[in-house]
Amino acid sequence: MPENRDFRMTASRREILSLLEACSSHPTAEEVCTMVRERLPKVSLATVYRNLDLLAREGLIRTISVAGEQRRYDGMVEEHHHIRCEVCGRVEDVELSCRDPLEALLADSKGYEVRGCTLCFVGVCGECAGDGAESDE
Amino acid sequence: MPENRDFRMTASRREILSLLEACSSHPTAEEVCTMVRERLPKVSLATVYRNLDLLAREGLIRTISVAGEQRRYDGMVEEHHHIRCEVCGRVEDVELSCRDPLEALLADSKGYEVRGCTLCFVGVCGECAGDGAESDE
DNA sequence: ATAACTGCAAAACGTTTGCGTGTAT
């Protein structure tokens, strides 16, 4: 039963994929690598990077990147956005479809054909609030 | 006439600041360095990084994190957002205050105290449209 | 069989830091 893909579904790829799909924490490549190694101890970080890149290009996962910070990966491929805690760095999903109404506005106002939208709120999560951490603004 | 600042307004800082204020292209640190060197040839990249960081901490410029790319800097300090061309990479300002209505929603729905919002649309700008460049999706 | 995939090590990249010298205040 040949799969209709232009790449091979190897053990490490299957593992990365199912791991990301089950995981809500938007891990970094290194965190993915650590998780993969629990089941496939010999997987190298380079392979994890290569596979994350491939899976993202194939549209099976999403990349969350904030310039100057470590890239993170997300198994949820539907359009959605994130909120990141300024203190602990955690990233959570936000279900919020503000894209469509703005798309028309932007395409009109800037002459762009809008293809996507990366929206990331930053703030302080409930756990970090009151930690005395809000003073570094 | 002593200035009421907790840092010195040196030549390189003044230059970086006025350059960013006059510049609408959201340059990277290296681009800023190149521009600064047109007038101050001996400035080092490390100094540019240090000064960009300081000016951002002081609130005189903004750091913009455009997904997947190098950090960029912006002389416009008011809350605003960006749109980036997928083809040529240019980043333009978008005046669009979608923050306030969403803030309440988010603070409520996720338990976060929202402090800011980085919103970046990606698309194809007018100049790049029809260049045959939209095939690499 | 063979093209795709892998681990390893080294390179590349953007960014930060230590140190001794220079400069704004």
Add this chain to the structure above:
DNA sequence: ATACACGCAAACGTTTTGCAGTTAT
């Protein structure tokens, strides 16, 4: 005079790449 800022070069953490051996198809 002195604390701050600087240039230089080296270090850093993340990501990419070259290569030779391995594996899925």
